[in-house]
Amino acid sequence: METWLAAGNDELWELVERHSLEREVFSSFKQIYYDMSLMLKSCFLYLSVFPRGSDIDKDELIRQWIALDLINSSRHGTLPAFLHGEMFIEALVSRSFLQIVNTSLVTEKKCKNPPPTILKVHGLVYDFLRYIAADDIFTLDYAKSPNISVRNQPFRYAVLTNYSWQAKMHEDFIAKAKAAKAAIFRNCEATMPIADIFPILRYSRLLDLSGCLFQELPTSIGELKHLRYLNVSFFRITELPNEMCCLRSLEYLDLSKTCIEVLPLFVGAFDKLKYFNLHGCGKLKNLPQNIGDLKRLEHLSLSCCPEIRELPSSISGLDELKLLNLSSCTKLELLPHQFGNLSCLESLEMAGCCSLQRLPESFGGLSKLCSLSLASCSSLQRLPDYIGELCSLEYLNISHAHLELPDSLTKLQSLHIVNS
Template sequence: MKAGAIVKHVAGKLSQTAWERMGGMLWNFKGDFQNMEDKMVTLQVVLSYADKRSRGRGTDDDALAQHWLKKYKSVAYDIEDAMDELEGNATIWKRSPSKVKLVFSSVNPLIVRISMSNKMRSIRLQLDSIAEDANKFNFLSSSASSTEQTNNERGRETYIGARDDIQMVGREREKKHILKLLQNHGDKEKSIIPIVGLGGLGKTTMAKFVYTLKESDEFRFDLKAWVYVSMDFKLEKVISDTISELDGRLPVKDATLHYLKSQLDKILYDKVYLIVLDDLWEESVHTLEELVTMLQSGKKGSKIVVTTRSEKVASTLSVVGSSHFHTVEPIKLEGLSDDECWSIMKPKNLGDDQITDFVDIGKEIAKQCNGVPLVAKALGYVMRKNCTREAWLEIKDSNIMDIKDDDKGILKGLLRSYHHMPPQLKLCFMYCSIFPKSRDIDHDSLIQQWIALGFIQGPDGQLQKIGIEYINEFLGMSFLNILTYLTVSSTRSFKPTHSLRMHDMVHDLARHVASNELSYTDGTENINTQWVKLNCNYLLLNQNKTLSTYIALPTNVRAISFRECDKLQLPQQAFSHTLYLRILDMSGCHVSKLPVSVYKLKLLRYLDASTLPISNLPKSLNLLLNLQTLILSNTSLNTLPTNIGNLQKLQYFNLLGCVSLCELPISFGNLSSLLFLNLASCHELHTLPEFFGRLNKLQFLNLSNCYKLHSLPESCSQLHDLAHLDLSDCHNLEEITDWIGNLSKLEYLNMSSCSKVQILPDPLCELKMLKRLDLSFCIKLEHLPSSIGDLRIETLDIEGCFFLRNLQRAFLVS
């Protein structure tokens, strides 16, 4: 499975463009790489056969295929490491200010050449051995007779991840029942409505149907809240999230239950509410009783909808809630019929006459869904993209024997969809296993991590767009779900960030396909016995709040993520041996300084130090010359290193909430590759330097809530690629001058609550690509430009512009 995807990924990187990036530093290694590429191309057909054979029924040949793939995958990683190491050294040599220092360092060209020669020799021998094994195991002749379709480079269709259209098949009886229960006129009590069923059967979809009902006399609620609970139940968090959903405030941290209840009582008092508690696992009588007691305020007619896999949860709620609520009989979701699954899967853009020849195959595949809508959606997406008899036969006949499955074949059904992903999507999906179950995944951060690992290949400046396309693929398969109602647009590189989440069953699948690629701990394991996957490539340390002793890290690891490791003490040399690390997420630690060994990670491309209590960074940060993503949001930084401009590969820089940062150093203008810059809520930032316009590749700039910012430099006119500019809540910003007319690619401009702006410049109306203009609560704004009607905007918000007058007739007509 993943072995084939990894090998194909590395083979794709062995291209002329990769060699060109290494410049003149290849010496005689170019011939080695060409030889490797030739061998990998020759083995391509064998790879497809072995990949398919490795999913078989456990015969000796199947075991040989698995062993061969494991060896091949290991060599592929070695090749990629060698390529990245050469490219990393090339960058250092090109930009090192002192050639003398190189003579005595680990990147001395002579030392690197000797070391790399040894690596190349070892890789050549391993590749030769793999080719010999292919002959020995008879893979070549077997693959020649195989008719497996290998066309994975298919065109993509766009999926818009906006607010879901709630579509349910075969649930009419359940819908009518729940609608009757929701009718609240004349209710004499508050109700709890449990929805029970296995994972993937549509419990959350049913709850969404309830939650998104249009308001009417029959369905009228004063307040509504959707709270995702998950297996990791914490009463304080559930109540805090409920309060946040109801009144829009950020969740309260470390508050007592007494305080939370008092706040919730105030909000719910004399209100009819609808609260959805999605994915509740907690079965403890005492805990559920506390939960119900916390929610007892509110008027009669209030409803709590609970989705759960456990009938015990439903029965317990009926007992503990009896004094405050009436718990109705659970709505139990059973599996769909085969015909209902087929109606979900059947390509909507094709008529029966177009698929008559293979509709029988589709119905056979529908039987393999075991009545689970989640599986039907995932397989249906794959079938619609590969609408041929041969492709459908391959899906039907897939051997899915290598997974333990306790939920009526759900995982096996989802695994079929995974098998038919293109190689690059397989790798991106596998990497999602590094995130803890039931946790939100930041959309932009996920894409940046895929880029850091080389899973997204394409021209510079376009990688984010390709990443959005990959996200859309996963949304289409229901492998990811979007948590906000913002639209994912593949026409723009960056947008306001939002969160994604994986269904628990899909997360289980990701962990399954990752297998020994991932090592993780969730705080329950004995850390000394857990650390057995010394060759893992991805490492997650999660919820180790009591772990204070440093543990040796695997030497080959490529990505490390720390989550809730509040007490972990990292020695200065913690990362001395993780030489191939590309991603380091330390946002879950609580260190006041980054270990010095971090600055020696020459292959590091992604560094997240957000929320750490660090006030400054050393000049040695400039040694991370291959860094592409740097996240320092919500830290205590008051300055940036004066030489930060040396990070000339940096594309994504997030400084959100650095409330003490007051200025940007002069070298900041040298960040010539920067595409994304978030300076939102940098409260002490009062001006941008004149050199700011040198960031001429910038596509996204967020300066919202920089309320001391009083002007923008004229050099901003050079930001020709800027598509998104957010100036909201810049209360001291006095004007936008004519330079705004030079931002020819600007699509989004937010100036809401720029309370000192009185006029807008006429060149604003030259922005032909502008789609959204937000001027809400610009309380001193008096006029719009006379040619405002020339704009082709889709949304204009002028709410709260109390002194705005003389709206142009041309604008009103347009």
């Protein structure tokens, strides 16, 4: 294994030409691969949908694994599926099938929010991966010759690249895509996906359109009734089609960096939603009043949404919410009176909320809160006495906030304060 690790990210054909190591390299990989569990093999094979050498966000990868049912908490007793995803990451790293390329360790557990853990697939591992995943993935680059061949059996994952407005549906794709579990679009320049593509993908659980230039979603997206994961980040979209109300299986919804102005009421009907990302939605002014109906929601990001002035009172009903990011919501002045009812909240980011006037009296009820950032909250003059009731608080960032601190903070023996 030392030989191929030393080879860096060379293409396989270059290594073979110089060292004649094809049989040795593949035999080493095969031995490790066939010794892995079936579930770990499935997670490893899914890595073939990412481009060679690309950065892979660890948390996002685990969310995709879960959405595709490659890992499932019901198969692992009481341990959460996300934790098993981290264990699979560690297993692939230990086998050198994945590499960690930043300083945030996979096993690191901090109350303050660490930077994302970025992963890469080694170049030779990627060659092996695409070799063994050939039956599972359909790759179509519209910028290249359309004369491609597809194996007879249906594929699991479709990756469509460089799709443009004049593109046509590929016959092999139409014939084999009905069993596809995931569809990923990359570098697409069209303003709208082919309307007929979604009915073909009606059994898909994952749809990733992030980074495409689409300005709207066709109404046919409502036919993806099994969809669990939808990423339309960076879209120029200003509204969601009403037909999306049919996506009742959604667990992960990413609308970050879009031009969305109003969230429709049907969003509150996504009762399985766990992860909702609205980061950087600069035109969004408020959340729907029924946002509190998302009883399974664990992660909500509204960071860099400067037009948000208030949160609906129903947000206090998010019983499972663990992470709430309100950083750089520069017009947000107050939190709802019953905000302290968020009994599962562990991390609250409010850095840059420069209009925040005070914290509600119920704030002391956040018994599981371990990380709180109030950095640059310039309108907040004093922390209230009930801040000392946050018995789990370990990390408090009040840098550039010039806050008066109450004596009750001395009750929190594990507290670390950042103030600079």
